[in-house]
Amino acid sequence: MLNVAVVGLGWWGRIIVGLLRGHARLRVAAVVDPNTEASAGFAREQGIALHARLEDVLADPAIAAVVLCTPHSLHRAQVVAAANAGKHVFCEKPLALSRADVRAAVAACNANRVALAVGHERRFEPPIEELFRMLRAGEIGTPLQVEANFSQDKFLDIDPRNWRLSPGEAPAGPLTATGIHLLDLSIGVFGEAESAFASVRQLGSPLVNGDTLAVLLTFRGGGHALVSAMLATPFVGRFALYGSHGWIEVRDKNHPEAPEGWEFIVCKRGGRPERRDFPPARAVLANLEAFAEAARGGAPYPVPQAQMIANICALEAVVRSTRSGRVEAVEAAR
């Protein structure tokens, strides 16, 4: 059993506590949130000890791991502190907001020989796993281009002072909320990005930090990714990969909060598009289980650290491009 502390008991931290209730291999032994007033009722209902400070759980030898569900600017320092205390770390996305920070976070985990995982659960969705299997088996030939969209209108009603809408915590508008998952998948396909051209605008909402993001990434190994993320249009989740022998499109049937599964369409050269349906699956839990497996010394966490770093290098270049209006080079992960 891996005893974890869930750190940050807001929207996502509470979802994770709920997902882990009664789990055979992962147990939420503590929760942490400085806003104890807002968190106490939930912690009591769950029968879990609440702490106001991360240091309290880092000092507790009964806690083996932390799951960080906190605002983005805190991630680097919290990953480093947890790793230095010998705790395995699952950190929500984005792992950091700069190349320097992500490298420091990864280095701290490696120096302390603790597992590191990131909340990019889309990699654990069965149709995405099937897309990667087909890609690696050569079934669609050379990967040419990704076209992807992850948009939603969940933030329209939140308080404009919320951290999620601030340029410091959420640079480039929708990037850190949804677009970052698509950068991660694109890097899973093509490896490190080489350049980014991006534009963010406020077009259809009061979200002054921007509600409409378009990104073109090029990759060192060839290939392009066209990434769309909007916060002022109803939910859409689409990831399409075009290859020299065929293409694959994965479409969410509904928002992951009320999952209805996916449409999976494959078209091979000379054939016609063929559609399969995938039933709903618990990708967030599968990600946490892969983390637990790595933490107990079993199979390594399946996302390479070089890709975790490459993702934040791409994020940084996207943000720079939205500010400069130019194509920006992506710094090398190493």
Ligand SMILES: NC(=O)c1ccc[n+]([C@@H]2O[C@H](COP(=O)([O-])OP(=O)(O)OC[C@H]3O[C@@H](n4cnc5c(N)ncnc54)[C@H](O)[C@@H]3O)[C@@H](O)[C@H]2O)c1
């Ligand atoms: N993987 C996904 O699909 C997904 C979905 C939603 C959110 N997230 C991520 O989860 C993280 C949290 O987002 P959220 O929507 O739950 O935000 P939220 O604002 O609802 O919750 C954040 C919580 O962190 C607490 N907090 C602030 N400072 C803290 C500190 N120093 N130590 C401990 N807790 C602290 C706040 O009091 C708050 O309760 C972000 O990284 C976000 O991107 C991921």
